[in-house]
Amino acid sequence: MFGLCTKFGKLTLCDNYLKAMSGNQSNTSAAPLVAMRGITKAYPGCLANDSIDLFVDAGTIHALLGENGAGKSTLVKILYGLLQADAGSIEWRGESVTIASPAQARQLGIALVFQHFSLFEALSVLENIALGMAVDANNELKQKIIEVSNRYGLPLDPDRQVYTLSVGERQRIEIVRCLLQDPKLLIMDEPTSVLTPQEVNDLFVTLRRLSEEGVAILYISHKLHEIKALCSEATILRGGKRVATAIPEQESTHSLASLMMGDELVAPERETHTPQDKVLLSLSNASRAAAEQHEVPLENINLNVRAGEIVGIAGVAGNGQDELMQVISGEQALGHAQALVLDGEPAGTMSPGARRAKGLCCVPEERLGHASVPSMSLTENAFLTAHHRTNMRTIGLISKRKSKRFAEQVIEQFNVQCNGTATAAASLSGGNLQKFIVGREIEQKPSVFVVSQPTWGVDAGAAAAIHKSLQDMARQGAAVLVISQDLDELMLISDRIAALCAGRLSDVHQTEDVTVQQLGELMGGASISAEVSA
Amino acid sequence: MIRLEARAEPSKLMGFAAPVIALLVTLFAGLILFALLGVPVGKAFYAFFIEPLSSTYGLSELGVKAAPLIMIAVALSIGYRANVWNIGAEGQLILGGICGGAVALYFYEVEKWYVLPLMTLAGILGGMFWAAIPALLRTRFNANEILTSLMLTYIAALLLSLLVHGPLRDPDGFNFPESRLFHAAATLPIIFEGTRLHIGALVALLLVVVGWVLLSRTLLGFALKVNGQAPRAGAYAGFTQNRLIWFSLLFCGAAAGCAGLFEVAGPIGQLLPNISPGYGFTAIIVAFLGRLHPVGVVFAGLVMALSYLGGESAQISLNLPVAVTGVFQGMLLFFLLAADVLINYRVVWGRRGTAGRGASL
Numbered sequence: 001m002f003g004l005c006t007k008f009g010k011l012t013l014c015d016n017y018l019k020a021m022s023g024n025q026s027n028t029s030a031a032p033l034v035a036m037r038g039i040t041k042a043y044p045g046c047l048a049n050d051s052i053d054l055f056v057d058a059g060t061i062h063a064l065l066g067e068n069g070a071g072k073s074t075l076v077k078i079l080y081g082l083l084q085a086d087a088g089s090i091e092w093r094g095e096s097v098t099i100a101s102p103a104q105a106r107q108l109g110i111a112l113v114f115q116h117f118s119l120f121e122a123l124s125v126l127e128n129i130a131l132g133m134a135v136d137a138n139n140e141l142k143q144k145i146i147e148v149s150n151r152y153g154l155p156l157d158p159d160r161q162v163y164t165l166s167v168g169e170r171q172r173i174e175i176v177r178c179l180l181q182d183p184k185l186l187i188m189d190e191p192t193s194v195l196t197p198q199e200v201n202d203l204f205v206t207l208r209r210l211s212e213e214g215v216a217i218l219y220i221s222h223k224l225h226e227i228k229a230l231c232s233e234a235t236i237l238r239g240g241k242r243v244a245t246a247i248p249e250q251e252s253t254h255s256l257a258s259l260m261m262g263d264e265l266v267a268p269e270r271e272t273h274t275p276q277d278k279v280l281l282s283l284s285n286a287s288r289a290a291a292e293q294h295e296v297p298l299e300n301i302n303l304n305v306r307a308g309e310i311v312g313i314a315g316v317a318g319n320g321q322d323e324l325m326q327v328i329s330g331e332q333a334l335g336h337a338q339a340l341v342l343d344g345e346p347a348g349t350m351s352p353g354a355r356r357a358k359g360l361c362c363v364p365e366e367r368l369g370h371a372s373v374p375s376m377s378l379t380e381n382a383f384l385t386a387h388h389r390t391n392m393r394t395i396g397l398i399s400k401r402k403s404k405r406f407a408e409q410v411i412e413q414f415n416v417q418c419n420g421t422a423t424a425a426a427s428l429s430g431g432n433l434q435k436f437i438v439g440r441e442i443e444q445k446p447s448v449f450v451v452s453q454p455t456w457g458v459d460a461g462a463a464a465a466i467h468k469s470l471q472d473m474a475r476q477g478a479a480v481l482v483i484s485q486d487l488d489e490l491m492l493i494s495d496r497i498a499a500l501c502a503g504r505l506s507d508v509h510q511t512e513d514v515t516v517q518q519l520g521e522l523m524g525g526a527s528i529s530a531e532v533s534a
Numbered sequence: 535m536i537r538l539e540a541r542a543e544p545s546k547l548m549g550f551a552a553p554v555i556a557l558l559v560t561l562f563a564g565l566i567l568f569a570l571l572g573v574p575v576g577k578a579f580y581a582f583f584i585e586p587l588s589s590t591y592g593l594s595e596l597g598v599k600a601a602p603l604i605m606i607a608v609a610l611s612i613g614y615r616a617n618v619w620n621i622g623a624e625g626q627l628i629l630g631g632i633c634g635g636a637v638a639l640y641f642y643e644v645e646k647w648y649v650l651p652l653m654t655l656a657g658i659l660g661g662m663f664w665a666a667i668p669a670l671l672r673t674r675f676n677a678n679e680i681l682t683s684l685m686l687t688y689i690a691a692l693l694l695s696l697l698v699h700g701p702l703r704d705p706d707g708f709n710f711p712e713s714r715l716f717h718a719a720a721t722l723p724i725i726f727e728g729t730r731l732h733i734g735a736l737v738a739l740l741l742v743v744v745g746w747v748l749l750s751r752t753l754l755g756f757a758l759k760v761n762g763q764a765p766r767a768g769a770y771a772g773f774t775q776n777r778l779i780w781f782s783l784l785f786c787g788a789a790a791g792c793a794g795l796f797e798v799a800g801p802i803g804q805l806l807p808n809i810s811p812g813y814g815f816t817a818i819i820v821a822f823l824g825r826l827h828p829v830g831v832v833f834a835g836l837v838m839a840l841s842y843l844g845g846e847s848a849q850i851s852l853n854l855p856v857a858v859t860g861v862f863q864g865m866l867l868f869f870l871l872a873a874d875v876l877i878n879y880r881v882v883w884g885r886r887g888t889a890g891r892g893a894s895l
Contacts, residue, residue, distance in 0.1 A: 372764075375763050
C-alpha cells in the first residue's frame with residue numbers, strides 16, 4: 001500500500017513538472033494557479049490537516065478526494081479564508097498570499113459553492129444573488145444573470161421565488177452567483193449529492209465548459225465514478241494527510257477507493273433476497289394534503305413491502321420524501337386507519353409510539369433536530385426512541401443506567417467515534433451521528449425498518465457497514481424501505497425500486513429490470529413502458 | 535480590546551456562575567444607586583441585606599415570601615423547558631385566591647376540618663381554569679400564550695377588585711373593600727408559633743421534589759425537554775405537542791392557584807383588592823435565576839424573597855420608596871440575561887484576526 005502511494009506521488013510530481021515545462025494551457029507562468037504547501041491545522045484533540053500540499057493548475061478540474069473526516073472541508077475552508085492555517089503557505093499565481101477572509105478570497109478570484117445552500121426562500125433569485133454579492137438588485141444585474149446562465153447552460157429565471165425551485169435549480173443560483181464574480185478558481189463541495197443523473201450530466205457539461213475557458217475547478221467528492229468521468233487530476237486525503245495524487249483516468253475506481261480508504265474496500269456485494277409472501281408494511285391510496293406552504297402533497301401512494309426484502313424509493317429531494325416518511329412514522333396521521341397497514345393491522349391513525357411498539361422503526365433524513373435532539377447527550381438520544389421497544393425504565397422512572405448501556409451498545413456495534421455517552425449529539429460529526437441514529441434504530445430489532453438517506457455524509461467504510469446491516473435485517477425477515485437520493489446505493493441494495501416525483505409514487509419495479517437512465521426518467525415523473533415493468 | 539468569541543460548546547461552569555455574577559453586579563450597582571440617592575452605603579447595605587436576616591422572625595418571613603415564589607417558579611420552569619411561555623402566573627395566583635377565598639367565605643359559619651382542603655382544591659382549580667384559557671387559545675387557534683396569559687392577569691386583578699367591592703365585601707366592614715376575616719379552620723396551620731411561616735413552605739419544598747423527579751426521571755419530563763429543544767424530534771419520538779402545552783399551563787395554573795390560596799388563607803387571612811406583591815411576575819425571574827431547575831429555584835426564591843424584605847426594611851429605616859424592590863429585581867434579571875452570554879461566549883482580550891501572522895508561514 002505504502003509503495004503504491006509513493007509511486008503515485010512520484011508520478012504526479014513528474015506530471016506537474018512536465019506540464020510546467022511545456023507551458024500549460026493559457027497559463028504561461030510555470031507556477032500553478034494555487035499552491036498550498038505544508039498546510040497544517042489542529043483542532044482540540046484532532047489534527048485535521050497534517051502538512052498537506054495541494055497544487056491546482058488553471059484550466060484543470062482537480063478532484064479533492066477523501067472520506068468524511070479526511071480533512072477536505074478544513075483544507076477548503078483555509079483556502080477560502082474561513083479558517084486560518086496553523087502552519088503552511090499559500091501561493092496564488094506564484095505569489096505568496098494570506099487569505100484572511102472569504103471577501104479576500106473572492107477578491108483573488110476564488111469562489112466556493114457550498115454543499116448546503118444559504119438562500120432566502122421568500123426572496124427571488126435576483127434578490128438572493130444581489131444579497132450574496134452585496135449589490136443592488138437592479139436590471140443590470142438581472143441582465144448579467146440571464147447572460148451568464150445562458151452562456152453556461154444554467155437556465156434560471158431571476159424573478160422566480162426561491163421556495164418554488166428544486167434543489168438542482170437552487171444549486172444553479174449558487175453557481176451563477178459565483179460565476180458573476182468572474183472566478184479563476186471555483187470550488188465545488190459535493191455538488192452532485194442533491195441532483196438527478198440528468199442534472200449531474202448537465203452540471204458536468206457546465207463545468208467542462210468553464211474549465212475550457214481557463215477556470216480551475218476544485219471538485220470535492222467521494223464519488224469515484226464522477227471523479228473518473230470529470231477530473232484530470234486528483235489529490236487524495238486520508239486522516240488529515242495527503243496520501244497520494246493521481247490521474248483519475250489512469251486509475252480504476254477500485255484503486256482510487258483503496259487509496260482513499262487505506263485498506264481494501266469491502267463493499268457489500270449486491271445480494272438479492274427471497275421475500276416471503278407476508279406483507280409487513282402496506283400503503284394503499286395514502287394521500288395527504290400539504291399542511292404548509294412548502295410541503296408536498298402526497299397523492300395515492302400504493303406500496304407493499306414484504307418480509308425479507310429491501311424496497312428502494314428514489315427521488316430528488318423535495319418531492320415528498322419527508323412527507324412520506326412522516327406519514328409512515330406516524331408524525332402525520334393519515335385520514336383513515338386502512339391507508340397504512342402494519343403487519344396486518346390497520347395503523348393509519350396510530351401514534352408514532354404505538355407504531356414503534358408494533359415493530360416499525362424509522363430514521364428521518366434530518367439528523368439534527370429531527371432524528372436527534374442536538375443539545376442532549378447520546379444517552380438521552382438513545383432513550384428518545386428506544387424506550388418503546390427496550391426496557392429503559394425502573395418502576396416507571398427513566399433509568400439512566402439502562403439507557404446508557406443501550407447507547408454504549410450502539411456506539412460499539414456501529415463504531416461511532418465519540419467521547420462517551422455523555423457527549424451532546426450536536427458535537428458529533430455528521431457521519432458519526434448518522435451511524436449512531438441508524439444504529440439506534442437497528443439495535444431495536446424492528447420488523448419494519450424505514451430509513452431516509454441512510455448513508456448521507458457517511459464515509460464509504462461506514463456506508464458499507466450500514467448497507468450490510470440493512471441486508472442482514474432483510475435476510476432475517478424484516479421489511480426494509482430505503483428512501484434515498486443516492487441511486488448507486490439503491491441499485492446496490494434494493495430488491496425492488498420505485499421513484500417519488502411531486503408526491504406521486506411510480507410503479508415498483510424489480511431492480512434488475514431497471515437501468516439508471518430509466519430510473520432517472522421515473523424520478524422526473526415519466527413511467528417505464530410496459531415490457532420493462534415487473 | 536475586549537471581544538466575545540463563541541465557545542465550542544456551552545460552558546457548564548458558566549451556567550452556574552452566571553447567576554452569581556449577576557447577583558454580585560446587582561449588589562454593586564445597587565450600592566452605587568444608594569450612594570447617588572445620598573443614602574450612606576453601609577447603612578443601606580445593612581438595611582437591605584443583613585437586617586432582614588438577623589432575627590428568627592426575619593428568617594421566617596423569608597420563608598413566607600419565598601414559598602409562593604418557589605411554588606410558582608418550579609411550575610414555570612417546567613413549562614419554560616418545554617417552550618411554553620406562561621407569563622400570567624400572577625393572574626392564575628389571583629384566581630386561586632378568589633376561588634379558594636370564596637369557598638372560605640361560603641363556609642364562614644362552618645368551622646370544620648374539611649373547609650381548608652376544599653379551599654385548596656378550589657384555589658387549584660381556579661388557577662387551572664385561568665391557565666386553561668391560554669392553553670385552549672394556543673392549541674386551538676395558535677394564539678401566543680405570552681400575550682394571552684399576560685392580558686388575563688389584568689382581567690384577574692380587576693375581577694378580584696370587582697368582587698371585594700361587591701359580592702364578597704364584608705357586610706359589617708363599613709364599606710371597606712375587603713372580605714370577612716377567615717376563621718381558624720379556614721387559615722393555614724403555622725409551623726413555628728409566633729411567626730407567620732405556614733405549611734405552604736412545606737408544600738413548596740414538596741413541589742420542588744416533585745418537579746425535580748418529573749423533569750429528570752419521568753417520560754413526561756423528558757418529553758417536555760425534548761419538545762422545548764427540538765419540537766420535530768419530539769414529534770418523531772411520538773410526544774404530542776398540544777398535550778404538553780396543556781400540561782405545562784395547567785400544572786403552572788395549579789401551582790400558582792394554590793400559592794394564591796395560601797396567601798389569602800395564610801399571611802393575609804381575608805380577600806383584599808391586592809393579594810400579591812407581584813409574586814407571579816417575580817417567579818419568572820426566580821425561574822431563570824434558578825436555571826429552570828427545581829433545586830436552583832429554591833436558592834433563587836430565597837434571594838428574591840430577600841429583595842422583598844430588604845425593600846420593606848429600607849423603606850422603614852431609610853425612608854426609601856417601595857419601588858426599590860422592583861428596581862433590584864429588574865436589575866437582577868437584566869444582569870442575569872447579560873451574564874448568560876458568557877455561557878455561549880468567552881471574553882477574549884487582544885486584537886482580532888491575523889495579528890502576529892506573517893504573509894506566509
